[in-house]
Amino acid sequence: MFFNISLISLFPLVKKDHTFYVAILCLFFLFGLISLRWLPPIKICGYKVKTVDMFSDIEKEKKPLSTTAIPKVKPKVEISCPKGQTCIEDYKENISALSNFFKSLQDIKVGKKVRIAFFGDSFIEGDVMCGDFRDLLQEKFGGEGVGIVPMTSAVSQFRQTIKEDYKGFKSYDLVHNAKEKLPYPPFGYCSIPGENNYANFYSTKFSLRTQKFSEIRILYQSNKEINVNINANNFTQNILLPQAYNIQTQKIELGSTEKVKLSFSPNAGTYLYGISFEGGQGIYVDNFSLRGNSGTALLTSKKEMHQALNQIQDYSLVILQYGINAMNAETTNWDWYIRIMNKVIQEIKELYPQSDILLLGIPDRSHKVNGEYKTMTTVTKMIEVQRTIAAENKIAFWNVYQAMGGENSMVEFVKAKPSKANLDYTHLNFLGGKEVANLLYKSLIFDYEKHKTQ
Structure with missing residues (x-):
């Protein structure tokens, strides 16, 4: 209401004809769109927003001078x-x-x-x-096997060589959580087990070498012992991982299975880096x-x-x-x-x-x-x-x-x-x-x- 009154007061001679106001608004809007091309790229929540350029389809390519x-x-x-x-x-x-x-x-x-x-x-x-x-x-x-897989991953369902679903972990990585002073491994992923956590890993039909799990190794670091519950082939076993102040591994033989479920005792000082899936020379x-x-x-x-x-x-x-x-x-x-x-x-x-x-x-x-x-x-x-x-x-x-x-x-x-x-x-x-x-x-x-x- 205020906006309309303001425009009418500015243009009293045409206050009964809104066509003029519409044209003015369109010009302002067009000018705003054109000016977007000079705005530098910005990031919102960590994602880069592309520059809007209405003339990108018609102007010649710029060759940057190195x-x-x-x-x-x-x-x-x-x-x-x-x-x-x-x-x-x-x-x-x-x-x-x-x-x-x-x-x-x-x-x-x-x-x-x-x-x-x-x-x-x-x-x-x-x-x-x-x-x-x-x-x-x-x-x-x-x-056989895909090697090291991060404990949790945003693309776990997108991946075709192994599938995973999980719950109860706080996950970090070196690029997006660099300010968190955590003991990141070289590959950059780190997960901390919380209450009622679990991670299910499933084999896939990607190839003959991804259809079964026979051996896993857990990569971790922890300020105290970790209790791990492992379920595979409808058989459950509990193992105790020793305290470790650098990357350590624990090998577990599974026999031959298409799925394995892992649960860890919750602890803020436990850092889970990944599971390596492998078998044989x-x-x-x-x-x-x-x-x-x-x-x-x-x-x-x-x-x-x-x-x-x-x-x-x-x-x-x-x-x-x-x-x-x-x-x-x-x-x-x-x-x-x-x-x-x-x-x-x-x-x-x-x-x-x-x-x-x-x-x-x-x-x-x-x-x-x-x-x-x-x-x-x-x-x-x-x-x-x-x-x-x-x-x-x-x-x-x-x-x-x-x-x-x-x-x-x-x-x-x-x-x-x-x-x-x-x-x-x-x-x-x-x-x-x-x-x-x-x-x-x-x-x-x-x-x-x-x-x-x-």
């Missing part, structure tokens, strides 16, 4: 690389950057378990890509995806936690899949990322001395330009940055962007029937993840077979 001088590193690929295959680029001199990992694969024949730590962000969340990569390796080298790939992580969270976990995890797992290979959260279409400064990732890799070399390192380049990523989706111009810059990081640290590098098909390949993945990527033009779905996993596996085995003949 403020970082990136040394041009020529892709180092062997002449023997098959045509059409994206081979692993090896920047170690005189010896393969993956030689320790390849040697460990030979030890499987004598009963050894070979382990891979696959650190990444939401690109491999829910075991997308990683699940198929693991299954291919286990099909060739043996092993072979290869195991732990999916350590953490949404929103650019790789820097690996430096937040204390060195003692890294050392404890490595002592337990004895990783032969560490795969790093990061970069998506460190860039966007406007990124121009790469110095900080080069500096941080160099530090991350040097710390991994120090704390996982027996492990080889494979750095994955970012996938294709698209945004809307002139009304259609195209590859961000900064994607190839990030890949140059990642290749430089690999070369400076003398580690292996695999170009996911090239393996997908290069420029605008994400658009093709989205358009495929059935679709192989999500409508955010950034993340693959399970079908697309399977395709990229096959390509990575093929490149890794190509190098492995070549190594065996040397």
Whole structure:
């Protein structure tokens, strides 16, 4: 009422004709929408709200001018690389950057378990890509089970390689709860058991190697003993986990079951990190995806936690899949990322001395330009940055962007029937993840077979 009276007092000559007021209001509204394009991106409850730009479909793409001088590193690929295959680029001199990992694969024949730590962000969340990569390796080298699974997970029902439901835990992670001074493990997840807690884990039909549970290991830390109730195959057992002031494990034989239920005595000083599902000799790939992580969270976990995890797992290979959260279409400064990732890799070399390192380049990523989706111009810059990081640290590098098909390949993945990527033009779905996993596996085995003949 007040608003109408105010407008009428401003325009007395036309107070009986509301068309004029409507036109004025529309102009104000249009001006407001246009002005939104100059507002900086904001975050609400931790989620980034995209900038609204009414002219994004018609204006030309802006090419950001990089403020970082990136040394041009020529892709180092062997002449023997098959045509059409994206081979692993090896920047170690005189010896393969993956030689320790390849040697460990030979030890499987004598009963050894070979382990891979696959650190990444939401690109491999829910075991997308990683699940198929693991299954291919286990099909060739043996092993069954998905490895370490966080005690609780927001994507537990989305994941296809194992299912979970749970209740009664307070859950934290290194990216979204960094202010909580908790003893986070390197993979960043931590759960505290409350009253009436339980966690049910279910096998799936994803593959022959995910249909049964035969052995689990509980990863934890606690200021006092923990009583654990375990129900599997309609048989209940109670065990007591000893006090532990760093990451510790407890192995439990289950026989063969499709479901296991775990309950823990409530205690604010107990930190449950995850359950490892495995069985027999072979290869195991732990999916350590953490949404929103650019790789820097690996430096937040204390060195003692890294050392404890490595002592337990004895990783032969560490795969790093990061970069998506460190860039966007406007990124121009790469110095900080080069500096941080160099530090991350040097710390991994120090704390996982027996492990080889494979750095994955970012996938294709698209945004809307002139009304259609195209590859961000900064994607190839990030890949140059990642290749430089690999070369400076003398580690292996695999170009996911090239393996997908290069420029605008994400658009093709989205358009495929059935679709192989999500409508955010950034993340693959399970079908697309399977395709990229096959390509990575093929490149890794190509190098492995070549190594065996040397």
